[in-house]
Amino acid sequence: MKQLKIIGRDNPVLTEKANPVGQIDRELQSTIDDMIFTMRKANGVGLAAPQVGLPIRMAVVETPSEYDEEDNEIPDSRRLFVIINPEIVWQSRKQVKGIEGCLSMPGYLGEVSRHQAIRVKGLDRRGKALDLKLKGWDARIFQHEIDHLDGVLYTDRLTAPENFWTEEEFEAMREAEQEEEN
Numbered sequence: 685m686k687q688l689k690i691i692g693r694d695n696p697v698l699t700e701k702a703n704p705v706g707q708i709d710r711e712l713q714s715t716i717d718d719m720i721f722t723m724r725k726a727n728g729v730g731l732a733a734p735q736v737g738l739p740i741r742m743a744v745v746e747t748p749s750e751y752d753e754e755d756n757e758i759p760d761s762r763r764l765f766v767i768i769n770p771e772i773v774w775q776s777r778k779q780v781k782g783i784e785g786c787l788s789m790p791g792y793l794g795e796v797s798r799h800q801a802i803r804v805k806g807l808d809r810r811g812k813a814l815d816l817k818l819k820g821w822d823a824r825i826f827q828h829e830i831d832h833l834d835g836v837l838y839t840d841r842l843t844a845p846e847n848f849w850t851e852e853e854f855e856a857m858r859e860a861e862q863e864e865e866n
């Protein structure tokens with residue numbers, strides 16, 4: 685497995701619509717393994733093929749672990765998905781605001797509204813049909829990754845242009861807000 689280069693927003697592949705995956709062959713399997721490896725190395729929760737310069741409709745997602753009230757990790761709460769030719773076939777009317785970052789724009793964060801729940805259809809890495817009902821953070825991650833396949837970045841969906849910060853600005857803002865509360 686090798687670590688792939690994650691491209692930045694100056695690369696046109698990131699802002700173009702990607703093509704459907706045709707054949708799920710051995711070459712694709714090794715690309716998938718490299719993408720999972722690259723996502724984990726970068727501490728990401730998702731990586732779409734265009735982010736490594738490949739204009740194809742495929743993404744890997746690894747949902748973060750969930751914890752119970754005593755802060756113990758819930759077994760199997762961290763799940764790895766490989767999704768090929770994904771389509772959002774249903775989305776909740778309810779939207780929720782949240783803070784997102786992107787491996788293609790390291791060091792920045794922004795506030796984005798996403799559907800609270802979605803249903804996604806597509807294929808897994810073996811070509812088997814996938815039908816996923818997702819909510820909360822999982823739904824957010826999938827919406828972000830599927831956007832990449834359409835050349836859409838989270839910065840295209842900010843709740844307001846000013847709701848975009850460097851990580852340092854965001855931390856300072858949160859600290860200031862907390863001080864105000866106390």
Ligand code: ZN
Nearest residue numbers: 785786787788
């Ligand atoms: Zn991204």
